[in-house]
């Protein structure tokens with residue numbers, strides 16, 4: 001076996017919002033729970049979440065969980081699983097109050113209740129008017145949430161392995177998951193973490209794109225690790241482009257800016273969203289706004305000397321409100337665009353932001369795979385939550401603020417499922433003879449490779465190719481070329497080399513290992529996107545401009561070991577309410 005072994009009841013890979021919420025559940029129940037994280041937990045990408053977390057608290061005007069459910073189903077373009085969506089929207093008010101009671105410092109409305117702001121796609125009475133549903137801590141909601149959850153975990157005695165990177169999954173002869181291998185990043189030492197149950201909460205993989213709001217650490221590790229262990233990846237063609245990344249920098253300007261009254265203008269000074277979404281205008285769903293912006297730019301109404309962006313104007317809401325509700329946004333604009341939004345509009349373009357697909361799970365956080373005639377059989381001992389998982393509540397397009405909600409709702413339900421599973425086990429299942437072998441082979445290849453390719457150059461080539469071939473607008477020809485290029489790159493990734501080994505620190509090694517994950521995410525994205533011959537949510541094909549419910553209301557499953565796809569039906573049975581029938585998605 002070769003590597004030293006550490007034993008825990010549960011191992012959570014990822015210390016962001018989802019991982020910490022799950023760990024809290026496990027540690028509070030008295031189980032021995034380890035959290036592995038590439039970065040200090042409060043530096044996880046959840047820290048960047050700005051605008052809010054959704055819940056139908058109705059603190060500003062009347063709201064209901066079933067209106068939230070309707071908006072989420074509509075936002076998903078009817079690809080979301082309605083049982084999971086009902087579960088999440090019903091649980092939302094309790095989940096947010098729970099965070100409040102843990103000490104999360106929400107902003108307040110006059111009455112002292114949690115402050116809520118409007119957000120894209122959040123409506124009352126099934127689209128009749130915008131409603132304030134995003135519970136916010138200024139424009140730093142994720143920061144506040146992550147710190148609150150971290151402190152609670154410290155109190156509950158969760159064991160943190162900070163700057164440890166998980167490398168591979170360990171499955172026994174029956175396919176059950178019994179642990180992971182992981183490397184301490186400072187020393188390069190590898191250990192086996194032997195566990196009764198493992199959860200992936202490794203966040204998104206937005207770094208497959210050249211321009212992204214995602215942090216450099218978002219390399220889709222959970223997906224890559226699962227893919228190498230033969231677990232399929234679901235709905236990977238659906239990537240959300242956030243309408244308002246700072247032009248040239250990609251850094252996010254939250255939709256909360258439009259929630260607070262910001263508007264988008266083209267080069268003619270026209271508020272163009274009035275043409276694309278007459279009811280909710282600038283607060284339409286993200287894919288709708290992103291496509292409208294891309295269309296304005298494409299048709300020559302972009303701003304600046306290259307006519308390559310539009311403008312986000314907020315000066316009319318007043319300096320005082322900007323300083324109080326959007327201080328971080330002002331800072332970002334000044335730093336990354338050289339613009340003070342109190343005086344001038346911010347230049348913005350659509351930028352890759354969120355991965356709707358991921359490791360297939362149900363609303364209990366169990367990882368589910370097809371087996372024989374069954375579409376969804378749980379992999380024993382394996383769980384996933386957060387952006388790396390596909391529950392699927394976001395379907396073809398996520399509504400803003402539904403991700404932070406997804407983290408805490410499915411983090412908690414996944415944690416509960418793990419507790420139940422662990423308590424049913426009779427101790428640890430033995431490690432297989434070859435535990436750690438895949439990791440050993442990967443490391444040995446890297447150490448011995450000569451005449452290989454430079455990791456950094458290859459990653460950049462991959463990012464440019466995915467950006468070009470799986471962007472806002474897609475055609476059959478562009479996607480086919482993208483598949484060809486990514487498959488060729490995958491062959492080259494097998495021969496990466498760490499140049500001048502005597503001079504490099506472990507980061508170079510880790511970047512090479514991360515590239516193994518990025519390439520799995522990129523393959524899944526291109527192959528799934530090329531296959532889907534319709535336009536739905538974030539997947540917009542010029543050759544197939546309409547949604548096709550007859551042939552395509554189904555989830556894709558990319559099988560990494562064979563490079564093939566299979567499909568599974570969308571769940572059309574909510575838990576207690578009636579099915580929300582498909583309709584045209586207009587705002």
Ligand SMILES: Cc1cc2nc3c(=O)[nH]c(=O)nc-3n(C[C@H](O)[C@H](O)[C@H](O)COP(=O)(O)OP(=O)(O)OC[C@H]3O[C@@H](n4cnc5c(N)ncnc54)[C@H](O)[C@@H]3O)c2cc1C
Nearest residue numbers: 014015016018038046049051052166203386387401403404
């Ligand atoms: C700029 C920005 C603003 C956003 N604003 C909002 C918002 O207002 N509302 C909303 O709902 N959503 C928002 N989102 C989306 C939301 O923030 C993310 O989807 C969510 O925070 C992801 O949380 P997570 O717990 O799944 O992963 P993350 O917070 O990304 O955490 C991933 C964790 O996994 C660890 N990890 C990864 N790989 C490994 C490995 N191999 N080994 C060990 N550890 C590993 C990392 O160290 C990290 O701890 C925003 C996103 C961005 C980019």
